[in-house]
Amino acid sequence: MSNHVYKVVDIVGSSPTSIEEAIETAIEKAGASLHNLQWFEVTETRGHIQDGKVAYYQVSLKVGFTLK
Amino acid sequence: MSNHVYKVVDIVGSSPTSIEEAIETAIEKAGASLHNLQWFEVTETRGHIQDGKVAYYQVSLKVGFTLK
Amino acid sequence: MSNHVYKVVDIVGSSPTSIEEAIETAIEKAGASLHNLQWFEVTETRGHIQDGKVAYYQVSLKVGFTLK
Amino acid sequence: MSNHVYKVVDIVGSSPTSIEEAIETAIEKAGASLHNLQWFEVTETRGHIQDGKVAYYQVSLKVGFTLK
Amino acid sequence: MSNHVYKVVDIVGSSPTSIEEAIETAIEKAGASLHNLQWFEVTETRGHIQDGKVAYYQVSLKVGFTLK
Amino acid sequence: MSNHVYKVVDIVGSSPTSIEEAIETAIEKAGASLHNLQWFEVTETRGHIQDGKVAYYQVSLKVGFTLK
Amino acid sequence: MSNHVYKVVDIVGSSPTSIEEAIETAIEKAGASLHNLQWFEVTETRGHIQDGKVAYYQVSLKVGFTLK
Amino acid sequence: MSNHVYKVVDIVGSSPTSIEEAIETAIEKAGASLHNLQWFEVTETRGHIQDGKVAYYQVSLKVGFTLK
Amino acid sequence: MSNHVYKVVDIVGSSPTSIEEAIETAIEKAGASLHNLQWFEVTETRGHIQDGKVAYYQVSLKVGFTLK
Amino acid sequence: MSNHVYKVVDIVGSSPTSIEEAIETAIEKAGASLHNLQWFEVTETRGHIQDGKVAYYQVSLKVGFTLK
Amino acid sequence: MSNHVYKVVDIVGSSPTSIEEAIETAIEKAGASLHNLQWFEVTETRGHIQDGKVAYYQVSLKVGFTLK
Amino acid sequence: MSNHVYKVVDIVGSSPTSIEEAIETAIEKAGASLHNLQWFEVTETRGHIQDGKVAYYQVSLKVGFTLK
Secondary structure, three states, X not given: OOOOEEEEEEEEEEEOOOHHHHHHHHHHHXXXXXXXXXXXXXXXXXXXXXXXXXXXXXXXXXXEEEEO | OOOOEEEEEEEEEEEOOOHHHHHXXXXXXXXXXXXXXXXXXXXXXXXXXXXXXXXXXXXXXXXXXXXX | OOOOEEEEEEEEEEEOOOHHHHHHHHHHHHHHHOOOEEEEXXXXXXXXXXXXXXXXXXXXXXXXXXXX | OOOOEEEEEEEEEEEOOOHHHHHHHHXXXXXXXXXXXXXXXXXXXXXXXXXXXXXXXXXXXXXXXXXX | OOOOEEEEEEEEEEEOOOHHHXXXXXXXXXXXXXXXXXXXXXXXXXXXXXXXEEXXXXXXXXXXXXXX | OOOOEEEEEEEEEEEOOOHHHHHHHHHHHXXXXXXXXXXXXXXXEEXXXXXXXEEEXXXXXXXXXXXX | OOXXXXXXXXXXXXXXXXXXXXXXXXXXXXXXXXXOEEEEEEEEEEEEEEOOEEEEEEEEEEEEEXXX | OOOOXXXXXXXXXXXXXXXXXXXXXXXXXXXXXXXXXXXXXXXXXXXXXXXXXXXXEEEEEEEEEEEO | OOOOEEEEEEEEEEEOOOHHHHHHHHHHHHXXXXXXXXXXXXXXXXXXXXXXXXXXXXXXXXXXXXXX | OOOOEEEEEEEEEEEOOOHHHHHHHHHHHHHHHOOOEXXXXXXXXXXXXXXXXXXXXXXXXXXXXXXX | OOOOEEEEXXXXXXXXXXXHHHHHHHHHHHHHHOOOEEEEEEEEEEXXXXXXXXXXXXXXXXXXXXXX | OOOOEEXXXXXXXXXXXXXXXXXXXXXXXXXXXXXXXXXXEEEEEEEEEEOOEEEEEEEEEEEXXXXX
């Protein structure tokens, strides 16, 4: 593993339900065009409010994948 | 939307169950006295421990609302 | 409470399911050897990805406990 | 001046034209309800994009004022 | 305590004598209009200089109080 | 809007005249190859100096756009 | 001194009187079980409030000591 | 260019009109005593308020110059 | 140079030998698909340990290149 | 005051007694060669330990002064 | 790997020769009492100077190991 | 040592070969005009790229020296 090079992209996912679902939505979408996704790191957790309630969570991720 | 002014307040919500519930509790409480809440940002996630288990989550938020 | 001294340790817990479960796993493990755990603070939320899905969440905590 | 106490509030102003105008809009609005505004500090500069152009700048400020 | 919501305000206190007195001045002033103050956190320690000596210390605090 | 996924890219624009023009140059260039640009955030403001004067401003941005 | 290895621990001390006393209390307690303490760094200054006054200061330290 | 050494100084410029003018004022003043100024980086944007309006912008810079 | 636009990408290189080799590996790999690489900035230095020794260094970089 | 330019220098003062005395020692020393000192900001509070007690506090300051 | 718990310790290593040797010295020392070391992260790179030359590098690490 | 005052300056050194050589070049240059250099801290590691290879490393340091 010692000679791998990773690329890291910034993605923001959202979900009306939970922080985990926002993360999973972002990773699923990223995986549609990028292969070999390896790890992620949460960099920001925000959300939008409607009628005094959380309308949706919005989670920013750094996602790393192997460059072949 | 380009001439809006927002005010941002810092609130801390808590919940024995989940980070999301702590966020929702804080926003519901803030909404009782502040109208036009628009968005939030998590700034800190902490919690208290009792008998070796999480007693409650405590989540700090910045919450933005429109100044009329 | 004003003359207590706390020690703080860094622990990383993981869970295939949720951020909260990763936190609880870390605290339970820490409680096996450290008594009087009082509070925690999340310092990093990361995770590993397998086959384009979250394989597990990995949450870094600072955990404080009373020094007798 | 040595025994003054200041309160600091977080405000976000916006402008389609410039960062300075966004700052001035925020301070003017804040001054409508708060007196004795003394200083500000920019904490974030963001903006919205429409049709590939800056629609408006959005500048977050901390604004300090004297508590009587 | 698990269902409390806190609000947090930013205050700056000053004192010609010490950092602690600047903190205490700020909290006393805040307590005149806000009840149920619970904790504070120092976010910045600055000061003004006159004739080559410290004229006064100026300490910025976040102060949390219970929202009823 | 709750199920959108955004991608975020880092761009640096420059201008001999103003910070706003450096931002607008960067966004215009980014818009040539990326569609659906939604928002930006300034992460760094630097510049080069020639003959004791500002030769050009150089502004680093995070720019978010919708992933279809 | 060039081949020393230090270990660093996180400790929180408290005092009803001053920031310095909170630091000294923490170091004295740490010195009861750890030898060869060399230096400290303040990472956070907080406190608790009771009846509108500072009940006690709570200072977080990193403390370094030589590993034999 | 690979064997140059730079020195970096911290300067604060101000202007009643714009952030750019505050930067240019600072650099012009620095250039009066320091030669070979090469680049700058904005580290803080603040300002003073009078009668509810921006009295002047105050911009902190790091300025780098070649050591001969 | 005043009207250039740069794009910045995040890359992680690794090496069993040195931090410099990890940086050079990452840049060489990036250069295979991106032209006009201009500068880099180290954002994180980590590594993996095997049998009580450094197995490999892992260095995260921001790498900037000119957008034509 | 709107057309002043400040220079800022980094100084570290120390004292066996208190954080305030370390600050005052640093400012007094700086004032011996620099005139028109205006303000300071604490950037780091550290110290050395001897025989399990604080030997001296060591406080890092940014100190601003008017450039004529 | 999904149910592992890691503990993280802070260590500072030094070397008269290189940053890498300072890291390796710290990890070797840590490995004498802690087993299952997995990864490290550099948090600070400092050094001491004697007679105008680097006397030794001093590198601060977070080192993670598996809790059985 | 308890009543020393240090001054700290920011210097950037470069080298085509290694991070350590960039540090040593900067300190040697600083030592030509400043005496009693005591310690340094790395604040930024960057570099320039030419023809897809590292042309030179560029390391920013804070360097402390005793004020007599």
